[in-house]
Amino acid sequence: MTSQRPERPEPFDAFETRLATRVTRHADRGVRPIDAGHIAHEAAATGRGSGVARRAGAGAGFLGRLGWLVAGAALAAGLIGGASWAGSHGLLGAAPTPSPTLVAVVPTEAPSVEPSTAPTTAPVTAPPTVAPILACALADLAARVTAWDGAAGNRIGTVVLTNTGAVACKLQAIERPQLVDGAGTVLIDGDDPSHPGSVEIAAGARVTTEVDDANYCGPAAVAPVSVAFVFSNGDRLVAAAKSPTDMSGLPDCLGPGGPGLVQMHPWAP
Amino acid sequence: MDAVIDPDALPAVVARAADGDEVAFARLVAAHHDDMARVAYVICGDPDLAQEAVQLAWPKVWRKVGTLRDPGHLRPWLVSVAANEARQLARTRGRRQVREVPVGDDLGSLVARRGDPGDRAAEMDLANAIAGLDLTDRSILALRYVAGFSSLEIAEVVGLSSGGVRARIARLLDRLRRELHE
Numbered sequence: 414m415t416s417q418r419p420e421r422p423e424p425f426d427a428f429e430t431r432l433a434t435r436v437t438r439h440a441d442r443g444v445r446p447i448d449a450g451h452i453a454h455e456a457a458a459t460g461r462g463s464g465v466a467r468r469a470g471a472g473a474g475f476l477g478r479l480g481w482l483v484a485g486a487a488l489a490a491g492l493i494g495g496a497s498w499a500g501s502h503g504l505l506g507a508a509p510t511p512s513p514t515l516v517a518v519v520p521t522e523a524p525s526v527e528p529s530t531a532p533t534t535a536p537v538t539a540p541p542t543v544a545p546i547l548a549c550a551l552a553d554l555a556a557r558v559t560a561w562d563g564a565a566g567n568r569i570g571t572v573v574l575t576n577t578g579a580v581a582c583k584l585q586a587i588e589r590p591q592l593v594d595g596a597g598t599v600l601i602d603g604d605d606p607s608h609p610g611s612v613e614i615a616a617g618a619r620v621t622t623e624v625d626d627a628n629y630c631g632p633a634a635v636a637p638v639s640v641a642f643v644f645s646n647g648d649r650l651v652a653a654a655k656s657p658t659d660m661s662g663l664p665d666c667l668g669p670g671g672p673g674l675v676q677m678h679p680w681a682p
Numbered sequence: 683m684d685a686v687i688d689p690d691a692l693p694a695v696v697a698r699a700a701d702g703d704e705v706a707f708a709r710l711v712a713a714h715h716d717d718m719a720r721v722a723y724v725i726c727g728d729p730d731l732a733q734e735a736v737q738l739a740w741p742k743v744w745r746k747v748g749t750l751r752d753p754g755h756l757r758p759w760l761v762s763v764a765a766n767e768a769r770q771l772a773r774t775r776g777r778r779q780v781r782e783v784p785v786g787d788d789l790g791s792l793v794a795r796r797g798d799p800g801d802r803a804a805e806m807d808l809a810n811a812i813a814g815l816d817l818t819d820r821s822i823l824a825l826r827y828v829a830g831f832s833s834l835e836i837a838e839v840v841g842l843s844s845g846g847v848r849a850r851i852a853r854l855l856d857r858l859r860r861e862l863h864e
Contacts, residue, residue, distance in 0.1 A: 423833060433828075435804070436824075439808055439809060439812070440723050442729055444720060449708045449712035452737065452740055453705075454704055456741045456743065456744040457744055459744075460740075460742070586841075676773075
C-alpha cells in the first residue's frame with residue numbers, strides 16, 4: 414500500500430475478516446512476474462499521442478504484440494470508469510463541459526434508507542413542484558458518428574447524441590448497439606444492456622459514447638457504415654455516418670467461426 | 683513485486699511520471715501492478731485475463747496520471763482503472779465464450795502441489811463460490827476484500843448507489859456464508 418485511502422471502508426465483522434484473508438490469498442493467483450520497466454516503456458510508447466487516437470494506439474501496442482484476438486472491447490472502458498471515479502477522487506476533468514450542460518448519471522437502484530430521527534412536526538412549506546423528466550422521444554434525438562479509430566482488428570467509433578427537443582429528457586446510459594450499413598442491414602448486433610444507470614440530457618445538450626466493434630465476416634457491406642442504438646421500448650436510432658461513403662467502422666474479419674462484437678460505453682457528457 | 687514507494691516520495695514520483703519520466707512511471711508499475719492484478723483476477727477469474735486487463739490499464743494511466751490532483755488517491759484510482767478493464771474483458775470473453783473460466787480443474791491441479799487437503803478443499807470451495815457469482819458481485823468482492831474500497835468507492839466502479847452496494851454486500855455475505863459453510 415503506497416498511498417493513503419481517501420475514505421475508510423466500513424469495518425469488517427469476524428466472517429468478513431476471515432473472508433478477506435481467504436479472498437486475498439486466492440487473489441494472489443492473479444499475480445505474475447513482471448518487468449516493470451518494460452511495461453512502463455510500452456505504456457509510454459502506446460500512451461503518447463492525443464485523444465481517441467491514443468486509445469487506438471494503446472490497443473495496437475499491447476494487443477498487437479501479444480496477438481490477442483479481441484482488442485477493441487476493452488480499450489475505452491478504463492477511461493470511462495476512470496473518469497467516473499475521478500469525479501470523486503481528486504482527478505481533474507479532461508475538458509470543461511460545454512454549455513448548456515447536462516448531465517446527471519442517475520442510479521436506477523433506490524438508495525438505501527438510513528435510520529433517522531424523523532421530525533415529529535410536518536414541514537411548514539410544501540416543496541416546489543418539479544416536472545418529471547421523461548424518457549427521450551426518438552424524434553427529439555439526433556446522433557452522428559464523428560470519428561472511427563481502430564487497432565488490432567477492432568474499430569472504435571465516437572458517437573455524439575444531441576437532445577434536439579425543447580425540454581430535458583432521460584435516456585438509459587447504455588442501449589443495445591448495432592453496427593449497420595447504408596442499406597439498413599444490421600452487420601453486428603450487440604447485447605441488451607445491463608448497466609443500471611440513466612442519463613438526463615438537457616434541451617440542446619449533447620452526450621457522447623464510444624462504440625467498439627470487431628470481427629465482421631459477413632457479406633460485403635454497403636456504404637456508409639454507421640451505428641444504431643435500440644432503446645428499451647424498441648425504438649431504434651440510427652446515427653448519421655461520418656460521411657456518405659465512410660466504411661472505416663467496418664472491422665476486419667478475425668475469424669469466420671467467431672461471432673462479431675459490438676458494444677458501447679455509457680453515454681457521458 | 684509490490685515495490686513500496688515511500689509516501690513522502692510519492693508526490694515527486696507521480697509528478698515525474700506525469701512529466702513523462704519512464705523510470706518514475708516504472709516505479710508506479712512496480713508498486714501497484716500486483717495489487718491491480720489481484721483485483722482483476724477475482725473479477726475475471728483467469729490469471730491471463732487479469733494480466734491482460736492490467737496491461738491495458740497502464741497506457742491509460744500514463745495518459746491520465748497528470749490529471750491526478752492528490753497522489754494519495756493514486757492507488758484506488760489505479761485499482762479502479764484495472765477493475766474496469768477486468769470487468770470489460772470478463773463481459774467480452776464471457777459472452778464470446780472464447781475461454782471458460784477453469785476454476786475447478788485449474789485450481790485443483792495447481793493447489794494439489796501444496797497445502798493440506800483441508801486447505802485445498804477450502805480454497806476450491808472459495809474459488810467455486812466466486813465463479814458462481816455474477817460480475818457485479820465478483821467486482822464488489824474484489825474491491826472490498828482485496829482492495830479495501832468503501833461502499834462509495836465501489837459504487838463508482840460498478841455503477842450502483844452506495845446504498846445499493848451495501849445491500850449487495852449483505853446478500854453476498856449471506857450467500858458466501860452458506861456456500862463456504864460458515
